[in-house]
Amino acid sequence: METKVLRSQLLELIRRTSCELPDDLIRALDKSRRKEKKGTTARYALDVMRENVDLARDKSQPLCQDTGTIICYVDLPKWITEKQFQSAYESAVKTATNKGFLRQNSVDSITGENSGTNLGPGSPAIHFHQASGKSLGVRMMLKGGGSENVSCQYSLPNNKLGAGRDIEGVRKCILDAVQNAQGKGCGPGILGVCIGSDRGSGFVAAKEQFFRQLDDTNDDKLLSKLEKKLLKQANTLGIGPMGFGGETTLMGIKICARNRVPASFFVSISYMCWAYRRNGFLLTESGKINRWLYEGK
Amino acid sequence: MILEAPFTEEKLRKLKLGDVVEITGLIYTGRDAVHKYLHDGNKPPVDLKDSIIYHCGPVVVKEKGEWVVKAAGPTTSIREEPYQGPLMEQYGIRGVIGKGGMGSKTLAACKKVGACYFHAIGGAAQVLAEKVVKVSDVHLLNEFGSPEAVWEFQVVKFPVVVTMDSHGKSLHAKVENASAKALAQLV
Numbered sequence: 001m002e003t004k005v006l007r008s009q010l011l012e013l014i015r016r017t018s019c020e021l022p023d024d025l026i027r028a029l030d031k032s033r034r035k036e037k038k039g040t041t042a043r044y045a046l047d048v049m050r051e052n053v054d055l056a057r058d059k060s061q062p063l064c065q066d067t068g069t070i071i072c073y074v075d076l077p078k079w080i081t082e083k084q085f086q087s088a089y090e091s092a093v094k095t096a097t098n099k100g101f102l103r104q105n106s107v108d109s110i111t112g113e114n115s116g117t118n119l120g121p122g123s124p125a126i127h128f129h130q131a132s133g134k135s136l137g138v139r140m141m142l143k144g145g146g147s148e149n150v151s152c153q154y155s156l157p158n159n160k161l162g163a164g165r166d167i168e169g170v171r172k173c174i175l176d177a178v179q180n181a182q183g184k185g186c187g188p189g190i191l192g193v194c195i196g197s198d199r200g201s202g203f204v205a206a207k208e209q210f211f212r213q214l215d216d217t218n219d220d221k222l223l224s225k226l227e228k229k230l231l232k233q234a235n236t237l238g239i240g241p242m243g244f245g246g247e248t249t250l251m252g253i254k255i256c257a258r259n260r261v262p263a264s265f266f267v268s269i270s271y272m273c274w275a276y277r278r279n280g281f282l283l284t285e286s287g288k289i290n291r292w293l294y295e296g297k
Numbered sequence: 298m299i300l301e302a303p304f305t306e307e308k309l310r311k312l313k314l315g316d317v318v319e320i321t322g323l324i325y326t327g328r329d330a331v332h333k334y335l336h337d338g339n340k341p342p343v344d345l346k347d348s349i350i351y352h353c354g355p356v357v358v359k360e361k362g363e364w365v366v367k368a369a370g371p372t373t374s375i376r377e378e379p380y381q382g383p384l385m386e387q388y389g390i391r392g393v394i395g396k397g398g399m400g401s402k403t404l405a406a407c408k409k410v411g412a413c414y415f416h417a418i419g420g421a422a423q424v425l426a427e428k429v430v431k432v433s434d435v436h437l438l439n440e441f442g443s444p445e446a447v448w449e450f451q452v453v454k455f456p457v458v459v460t461m462d463s464h465g466k467s468l469h470a471k472v473e474n475a476s477a478k479a480l481a482q483l484v
Contacts, residue, residue: 044317044458045418048418048424048456051424052418052420052422052423055424061422061423061426062367063368063422064419064420064422065353065355065356065368065369065370065426066354066370067368100356100367100368103354103356103368103443103444104442105444107442113442114441114445144420145373146373146396146419161484171484172484175483179476179477182472183472183473186396233483236483237476237483238475242397242419243398243469244460244468245468245475273419273420
């Protein structure tokens with residue numbers, strides 16, 4: 001594939017991720033709207049969100065001005081190297097920033113200087129995996145600062161919450177995190193959770209949950225049950241859209257479990273705002289898009 | 298309900314918790330870097346008397362020599378809690394637009410100076426950018442970079458909800474207390 005073609009396809013992926021809310025999220029937002037009574041502040045908030053989704057798509061402009069941390073997962077087939085991909089991707093990120101699909105969001109942590117291009121040490125973040133097939137698979141996520149700031153990690157046992165090293169303890173941590181996130185992450189939110197693992201890998205696994213379809217079912221029966229139960233309980237808290245009070249506090253919870261060392265028991269919770277920007281595609285060697293991963297259904 | 302510049306104490310005192318308000322006039326963006334900068338004693342780049350500060354780091358690009366706002370929703374306000382109250386009192390800031398609400402210090406300042414906290418819908422960057430009809434100027438752009446600069450926005454019918462008023466009432470405190478009680482039932 002010519003580099004030029006790859007660059008332009010990646011630019012289109014970034015544009016869509018930033019400007020278009022995926023179909024599964026639109027369905028969830030509409031469902032939430034139906035639950036809130038007309039005339040309430042909660043309904044008003046959801047109406048504005050819905051209007052924003054259409055406007056962003058039609059104008060081809062970012063859903064949210066905080067285009068967040070740029071995270072990308074790549075399934076790399078044999079016909080392209082990591083270096084070739086990275087170079088094309090960084091060039092696409094730079095162009096997307098110039099065009100206003102991405103905000104200038106990469107700041108030097110020591111000097112405070114904004115690079116203006118979204119390029120710099122660690123940004124954009126790329127996770128490479130070897131592809132099993134012939135297509136180049138790229139999935140990306142733009143995660144805003146507000147939602148990242150309320151993501152958190154618990155170490156069990158937790159005395160304050162009376163949470164032990166079991167599923168009941170995990171449940172208490174998750175509900176506590178929802179209470180603490182109010183007014184900071186833009187609700188109705190979605191949680192990605194990892195039970196176990198180490199502190200670093202736990203957060204990575206928690207974030208990867210956001211690549212699941214919002215209305216899928218967890219393959220693990222116990223976790224599937226826990227997801228449903230917690231979603232129901234979180235929505236009895238009454239925090240509501242934007243913390244205005246209301247029926248929908250969360251639109252989804254996605255949980256995974258990883259092995260841990262005997263001494264540690266972490267619960268890593270990643271919060272995603274309603275402006276849930278993720279997308280992905282499969283690209284053939286000739287540069288044609290085989291399939292958009294989150295469209296339709 | 299409509300709120301038009303000049304943003305006087307009289308107009309702001311009339312607003313109550315839960316009012317849906319459309320703001321028209323000149324507002325200034327200001328977030329983390331600017332709040333710390335002013336709190337450290339630096340002179341404001343604009344006159345803040347009777348002003349409205351918008352906690353927002355917009356996407357702005359230059360097209361044909363003009364600044365154009367591409368996205369402009371609110372950022373989380375609570376990060377400015379240590380600075381906001383004192384700055385409101387010092388400069389006579391009459392309103393703050395942001396998201397998520399603020400704490401008791403800011404609520405007390407709203408009561409004292411006759412100001413409101415206006416909640417814009419987070420993530421609704423396009424609906425809100427549509428209401429910015431002109432960017433009249435920008436300050437501290439080189440010092441802080443585009444998201445942290447002070448942008449002068451001329452807005453028309455900018456939609457917000459009063460979630461903290463000048464009479465000591467806060468929707469955020471109310472919801473937080475209620476949800477804490479509901480949580481206690483579940484754990």
